[in-house]
Amino acid sequence: MKLTLSAIVLVTLVGASACRRDAPAPTKSAPADPPRKLTLIHSAAGKPVAGTDVEATAEGLPPHRKVDLVWGTVDGGWVIEDHFRFRGKRFTAATRTLSQAVVDADGRLSVRFKVPEDYGGVHEVMVSDHGVTLAQGGIEVSPTFQMSPSEGPVGTPIEIRVTGLGWRTLDSTWVVNWDNREVGWVSATDTRGTATARFRATGPVGDHPIKVYTGYMGQGYLNYEQAPNAYLPRPGFVFRVTSGTAVTASAHAEPYQRVPAQQQEAGKAAIAVSPAQGPILTRASVAASGLPAGVQLSLVWGTQAGSRVTEAGFSPKETDLARVKADANGQLNIPVIIPDDLGGRHTLSIRSGDKTLAETIFVVETSIVSISPTSGPAGTPVSIHLKGVGWTDFDNIYVATYDNAYMGYACGFNSQGDVVVNFTAAGSPGVHLIDFYPGIYQGPPEGQQLYRLPQLTYADDHPGNKIPALRFAFEVTRP
Numbered sequence: 001m002k003l004t005l006s007a008i009v010l011v012t013l014v015g016a017s018a019c020r021r022d023a024p025a026p027t028k029s030a031p032a033d034p035p036r037k038l039t040l041i042h043s044a045a046g047k048p049v050a051g052t053d054v055e056a057t058a059e060g061l062p063p064h065r066k067v068d069l070v071w072g073t074v075d076g077g078w079v080i081e082d083h084f085r086f087r088g089k090r091f092t093a094a095t096r097t098l099s100q101a102v103v104d105a106d107g108r109l110s111v112r113f114k115v116p117e118d119y120g121g122v123h124e125v126m127v128s129d130h131g132v133t134l135a136q137g138g139i140e141v142s143p144t145f146q147m148s149p150s151e152g153p154v155g156t157p158i159e160i161r162v163t164g165l166g167w168r169t170l171d172s173t174w175v176v177n178w179d180n181r182e183v184g185w186v187s188a189t190d191t192r193g194t195a196t197a198r199f200r201a202t203g204p205v206g207d208h209p210i211k212v213y214t215g216y217m218g219q220g221y222l223n224y225e226q227a228p229n230a231y232l233p234r235p236g237f238v239f240r241v242t243s244g245t246a247v248t249a250s251a252h253a254e255p256y257q258r259v260p261a262q263q264q265e266a267g268k269a270a271i272a273v274s275p276a277q278g279p280i281l282t283r284a285s286v287a288a289s290g291l292p293a294g295v296q297l298s299l300v301w302g303t304q305a306g307s308r309v310t311e312a313g314f315s316p317k318e319t320d321l322a323r324v325k326a327d328a329n330g331q332l333n334i335p336v337i338i339p340d341d342l343g344g345r346h347t348l349s350i351r352s353g354d355k356t357l358a359e360t361i362f363v364v365e366t367s368i369v370s371i372s373p374t375s376g377p378a379g380t381p382v383s384i385h386l387k388g389v390g391w392t393d394f395d396n397i398y399v400a401t402y403d404n405a406y407m408g409y410a411c412g413f414n415s416q417g418d419v420v421v422n423f424t425a426a427g428s429p430g431v432h433l434i435d436f437y438p439g440i441y442q443g444p445p446e447g448q449q450l451y452r453l454p455q456l457t458y459a460d461d462h463p464g465n466k467i468p469a470l471r472f473a474f475e476v477t478r479p
Contacts, residue, residue: 072124184454
């Protein structure tokens with residue numbers, strides 16, 4: 001008998017209701033000879049977590065049969081269409097073979113395994129003989145949370161590593177509070193339940209409570225004891241801020257993850273750009289081959305122009321960067337300065353009239369122009385200037401916190417990637433932190449408030465380009 005779950009497509013959209021359980025999956029009619037019971041005994045004091053030892057036993061199986069021990073799970077994650085549309089989450093049932101074993105002469109099977117590092121929640125475990133399920137059972141995997149370090153001065157990077165976050169609506173999104181103020185949300189959608197939330201220590205010397213709540217819409221569910229998923233842990237930590245500061249610069253951008261070089265060919269022609277990503281005004285080199293010799297060609301930069309908040313909307317826009325001719329061998333190699341433009345993917349094309357001969361991609365990274373001033377008394381007007389902010393559903397915004405408290409978000413589309421954020425310095429004398437986190441501008445329209453909030457697991461699980469955080473510091477001085 002084939003496993004029923006493997007035939008069911010499981011789809012979770014980020015707009016599902018917070019106060020209901022996911023609807024039960026439809027099932028096929030039971031087979032004439034149902035599977036035997038697979039008993040699962042684990043070593044954990046509470047619910048098992050990734051790495052827990054489990055003993056699986058079953059009786060009444062065909063003697064001397066070599067069988068597979070199979071783990072039921074899901075595949076999927078964030079859904080991006082056309083490189084810019086964010087469509088939420090989608091998952092499909094899947095299985096993994098954990099090990100193989102041989103049934104003894106009495107038809108009894110006993111095999112040990114460790115709970116895989118995977119999405120949390122209920123997983124089927126099956127004994128399978130060439131796709132036919134002989135025995136089955138279930139095990140519920142609980143999430144884990146570990147914080148490091150536990151103390152340090154203002155500006156100390158803090159990480160909360162999570163494993164076993166669920167894929168279902170109510171188990172998949174978590175929220176970090178610092179001093180009872182929301183810092184941002186945590187997910188592990190594309191990373192099979194494992195990710196690391198990153199933020200910085202701030203505030204006066206002393207202990208600061210950190211609480212991790214469930215919150216499918218990006219806000220902490222405070223009365224979680226009465227929630228449909230009250231069985232999940234809601235861990236708490238304490239970070240001790242010590243004297244001094246770990247801040248070494250008033251502004252810095254974390255490193256971008258490298259985007260794989262992309263080359264597209266049209267006919268015999270080919271083009272490549274080096275480097276393939278960087279901030280605006282990057283000095284790059286474009287090399288092409290297989291071109292018609294001695295013919296006037298154009299090097300064309302492709303972008304988008306407009307916005308999502310006007311009736312006119314947005315549309316592709318192209319600009320000629322250079323007029324070029326290939327040599328007698330059909331090759332060219334020319335320098336190019338990347339335009340001051342939106343962040344994200346841009347096409348670089350070689351054209352002959354209206355015909356595209358070759359095309360490749362350059363990725364514009366967000367860069368920091370300035371924070372000004374960097375110190376002053378409370379009430380000082382402060383301005384942060386960025387270039388190369390993106391335009392897609394998932395990198396059109398940065399979301400700001402001030403001393404680990406949500407401040408708001410900034411968009412870059414209407415201003416073609418040029419973003420200026422103005423605010424007023426606040427707080428007691430000392431160093432105060434302003435952090436810009438990736439967020440999601442928009443997605444499925446079912447009222448999801450997760451969008452436009454700071455995603456703390458941006459480095460592991462942000463949809464699309466996994467753009468980095470931007471870090472700033474302002475010193476409030478005495479009047």
